[in-house]
Amino acid sequence: MSMRIELFHGDITAQRLDAIVNAANSSLMGGGGVDGAIHRKGGPAILEECRRLRDAKYGRGLPTGQAVATTAGELPARWVIHTVGPVYAADSDRSELLRSCYRNSLAVADEIGASTVAFPLVSAGVYGWPKDDALRQAVETVRHSDTRVERARLMLFSTAELDLAFGMYPELVAGA
Numbered sequence: 227m228s229m230r231i232e233l234f235h236g237d238i239t240a241q242r243l244d245a246i247v248n249a250a251n252s253s254l255m256g257g258g259g260v261d262g263a264i265h266r267k268g269g270p271a272i273l274e275e276c277r278r279l280r281d282a283k284y285g286r287g288l289p290t291g292q293a294v295a296t297t298a299g300e301l302p303a304r305w306v307i308h309t310v311g312p313v314y315a316a317d318s319d320r321s322e323l324l325r326s327c328y329r330n331s332l333a334v335a336d337e338i339g340a341s342t343v344a345f346p347l348v349s350a351g352v353y354g355w356p357k358d359d360a361l362r363q364a365v366e367t368v369r370h371s372d373t374r375v376e377r378a379r380l381m382l383f384s385t386a387e388l389d390l391a392f393g394m395y396p397e398l399v400a401g402a
Contacts, residue, residue: 230377231368233398234344235388238381239267242302244340245295247331249348250308252287254280254294260346264306268299272306291326293334305338307331311349314356321363324349328367336374344379347387361391365398 238246238260248264251257254276256265265272275296280287288294293309309327312320327348335343345368350360361380368378382388391398 229368229371229373229375231365231398232377232379233382233388233391233395234379235382235385237263238344238346239263239301241344241379241381243342243344243377243379244303245305245307245335245338245343246298246301246303247293247343247345247348248306248308249346249351249353250288250310252290252310254284254288254308259351264301268297268301268306271297271299276308291323291330293327293330295334295338303344305340307334307340307343309348311353311355314349314354321359324355324360324363325367328364329371332368332371332373332375332378341374341376342379343375343377344381346381347383350387351383357387357390358394361387361394365391365395 249260256262288310290310290312293307295305295307298304298306309331311327312323347360349355350357
């Protein structure tokens with residue numbers, strides 16, 4: 227089976243898919259950007275499950291590159307898959323950690339039975355990853371992952387990111 231990869235500009239919290247991926251911080255307690263929006267719009271159930279995960283397994287926080295699922299609370303998706311992206315550093319190649327965010331999120335999607343998943347562009351916001359390389363890492367990792375996920379939607383924050391994505395990957399399905 228071949229996975230369909232879609233490029234979309236829009237709000238990840240509005241996606242009616244099985245799962246959405248949260249570019250979380252290691253505390254799992256919410257934050258800014260995508261993480262804050264997911265926690266705000268999803269309501270207290272997400273934070274409560276994150277607290278239980280911290281208490282039971284991730285006392286020091288979720289390690290960079292790993293992924294874990296919770297309820298989606300009041301969001302239209304069924305689950306939120308939280309992953310912690312690496313902070314970009316020009317003097318250190320952290321690409322494998324970034325790729326592991328996508329691979330591990332897809333592995334968690336397989337574990338929970340999600341066949342449709344929306345991803346943000348992990349680490350390309352406040353973590354400073356150059357958008358063209360973040361996009362390349364995302365698409366190529368998702369494209370070559372061994373998963374049962376049937377459709378992966380990469381949610382892009384701006385129309386400029388969408389234009390960049392279609393310049394790099396014109397064959398991918400468009401949406402807004």
